[in-house]
Amino acid sequence: MTEEGGFVSLYLRMYRNKILTGLILFLICLTLFPLLNTAFSQYVCNQNCAPNIYGCNAPLTCYNTGTTQVCRNPNCLTDVDCVCPTPTNTPTPTPTPIPKWSKLKDASFSSINSLSNPMPAVVVAYDGDDNTNRTFIITAASNVPGSVDAQSIDLNGASKSSKDWYTTAAQGFSKTTSMTPTDFLSYVKSRKDYSNITNLHDISTNGYNNKIVVTSGNLTVDDSSINTSSSNLNNKNLVIVVFGDLQMNTVSFAPTSANIAFLVTGKITFADTTTYGKGIFVAPTIDIGTSANQGLKIVGNLIAQTTLTNNRKWAVNSKPSLFILFDKSQYLSLLPYLSVSNYNWQQLK
Amino acid sequence: MKNRKSQVALITVMILATILTLVLSASFRTIVDTQTSKLEEENQKALAAAEAAVEASIKENGTTTVGQGSLENISGISGGATVTSLADHTFTSNRVEKNNQYTFYLANYNPDTKTLGTSSLAQTVTICFQSATTNPALEITLLKVASIKRYVVDPSARITNAALPSSICPDSTYAYSYDIPSADISTDSQLIIVKAVFNGTKLYFSRSSNFELQGKAATGEVTSDAGVSKKVYLFQSYPQIPSDFFDTSF
Numbered sequence: 001m002t003e004e005g006g007f008v009s010l011y012l013r014m015y016r017n018k019i020l021t022g023l024i025l026f027l028i029c030l031t032l033f034p035l036l037n038t039a040f041s042q043y044v045c046n047q048n049c050a051p052n053i054y055g056c057n058a059p060l061t062c063y064n065t066g067t068t069q070v071c072r073n074p075n076c077l078t079d080v081d082c083v084c085p086t087p088t089n090t091p092t093p094t095p096t097p098i099p100k101w102s103k104l105k106d107a108s109f110s111s112i113n114s115l116s117n118p119m120p121a122v123v124v125a126y127d128g129d130d131n132t133n134r135t136f137i138i139t140a141a142s143n144v145p146g147s148v149d150a151q152s153i154d155l156n157g158a159s160k161s162s163k164d165w166y167t168t169a170a171q172g173f174s175k176t177t178s179m180t181p182t183d184f185l186s187y188v189k190s191r192k193d194y195s196n197i198t199n200l201h202d203i204s205t206n207g208y209n210n211k212i213v214v215t216s217g218n219l220t221v222d223d224s225s226i227n228t229s230s231s232n233l234n235n236k237n238l239v240i241v242v243f244g245d246l247q248m249n250t251v252s253f254a255p256t257s258a259n260i261a262f263l264v265t266g267k268i269t270f271a272d273t274t275t276y277g278k279g280i281f282v283a284p285t286i287d288i289g290t291s292a293n294q295g296l297k298i299v300g301n302l303i304a305q306t307t308l309t310n311n312r313k314w315a316v317n318s319k320p321s322l323f324i325l326f327d328k329s330q331y332l333s334l335l336p337y338l339s340v341s342n343y344n345w346q347q348l349k
Numbered sequence: 350m351k352n353r354k355s356q357v358a359l360i361t362v363m364i365l366a367t368i369l370t371l372v373l374s375a376s377f378r379t380i381v382d383t384q385t386s387k388l389e390e391e392n393q394k395a396l397a398a399a400e401a402a403v404e405a406s407i408k409e410n411g412t413t414t415v416g417q418g419s420l421e422n423i424s425g426i427s428g429g430a431t432v433t434s435l436a437d438h439t440f441t442s443n444r445v446e447k448n449n450q451y452t453f454y455l456a457n458y459n460p461d462t463k464t465l466g467t468s469s470l471a472q473t474v475t476i477c478f479q480s481a482t483t484n485p486a487l488e489i490t491l492l493k494v495a496s497i498k499r500y501v502v503d504p505s506a507r508i509t510n511a512a513l514p515s516s517i518c519p520d521s522t523y524a525y526s527y528d529i530p531s532a533d534i535s536t537d538s539q540l541i542i543v544k545a546v547f548n549g550t551k552l553y554f555s556r557s558s559n560f561e562l563q564g565k566a567a568t569g570e571v572t573s574d575a576g577v578s579k580k581v582y583l584f585q586s587y588p589q590i591p592s593d594f595f596d597t598s599f
Contacts, residue, residue, distance in 0.1 A: 102599075104597055106497055107596075107597040108488065108490065108499065108595075108596045108597065109596060109597050109598065110448070110592070110596040110597075110598055111598045111599060112598075113599070140496075142495065142496040143496050143497045143498070144497065144498045144499040144500075145499065146488065146490065146499050146596070147488050147499075147501050147508060147546075149546070163499075163501070163510060164509060164510050165488075165501045165508055165509065165510050165511060166508070166509050166510075167507055167508045167509065167546070171507045171508070171509070172507050172547055173507075173546070173547070175448050176448070177593055178446065178448065178449055178591070178592070178593055179591045179593045179594070180593070184591070184594075210463070261594075263594070280594070282593075282594050286599070301595075301597055302597060302599070303593070303594060303596070303597060303598045303599075304598060304599040305593065305598060307599075308599030324597055326497075326597065328492050328497055331492075331590060331595070332465060332492065332539065332540075335463075335465060335588050335590070336463040336588055338590065338594060339452075339588030339589055339590050339591070340588070340589050340591060341564075341585050341586055341587075341588065341589065342442070342443055342451075342564075342585075342586035342589050343443075343583065343584065343585055343586070344443055344582075344583070344584040345581065345582070345583050345584075346581065346582045346583075347396070347579070347580070347581050348568070348580040348581060348582055349570070349578060349579060349580035
């Protein structure tokens, strides 16, 4: 035996009991620490924590399990309530405000522009002629809708129509305007019978009906005076070519037993207060006014050949701010007037 | 000296001959020009008279005679125009340009009263079309008394969900056709409006029975007193609704 070996042996014999006691304590701790770890209680954050099942009160620290944030007692040293920091939630996206939008019935749509008409997720019917379908062109039960043709089409995911016929520039669609109201006026002056008027009263004064009338300047339609009253148009079939601008000021333009088409070389402006227009409205530019809680319904047709300005909306934007109901009967009643002729000329000898 | 006189005489004769040639040539040319001008004038005059006769015939829906009635101011020309019957079970339109449309009559249209009937024959109507370049597509609108039906046909499938046409047409010069079934037409159809998309095309309509008239036509033939004769044909369709005033747009 060496001198060192004798020293260790002597040391072990002297402190054997203490060493055994330390070893036993070490083993006890080794056993209890895992137990303490598994005893950590978990609580949903922002709740006061009750003492855990081993009598260990909070403090609790927060950690994220991957699916939820929970709290646990890491060391059972201090008796405090569990108040976790308010979790930072992912911000809820603010819904993009749906701007003014339009809906058609029984129509066919063809535009030189892009169609940007974001329909809301939930649609409320404009009135009894409309329905709640999230569809750009709806139809009466017996009718079939037309195609939607534009440079591009954005309906915010809504359908075009029950047939879903459409084409865009990407598919080869392009369009130019062949006949403007100005072109039609030239045609009328060279080929059709017409009469000149200066205001609406001239129509009733002269008993004009079933014909084309042409203004020499701007025209205003309202009910403020005999010259502008829409009642001058009652019981008439007329194509009114306005050489200038048309101002529609009536709240409801609905002449009785009448079919009226306005072909305007300048601009058609509907007053903010106008709610209804029965007729065929054609112009390069149409402004249907501004409102915070009022739409516009057109029965007939509306054709803005270049630009439509629509600053109308409803307080609840799930209703269309412009609702156009295509009325074929007006076209048929005005067929001889709202039309041109096609010629085929041949020299045989 | 004698030789010199002879030379002068010869030169004089030559100069005179040249002058005479020039004068005669100019004179001949003037005469020919005058005759050509007169002939051209006669041609124009006869053509204008023939056109006036057919237009008057269409307007009056009857026979017209140059020098009488609405044509009484035309003199030096004889002849007139008569209305041409258009009753047929086929009809070919003029070329319908891209994005324009043709209004085809299934019900009777009275140009005098300017009224459109409300009844039609319940027969299938075939519409043929084609172009030598880009294929046209058609959007067809059937206007009935109480409803509107539409059809979209595109041989090149550019319009989403459009029908494909048949490649059989009663007139084999057309590449594509589409049938509007008799059940859809029924007895209450008034108009078929056909819009050409992507390219223009002539439209060929056919069915088993004669169609309603699609317009008025007249043929005029006149002869001037100088013997110039002209014959012209004019077809004027019934009212056509421009597509720019028909499709909703903004």
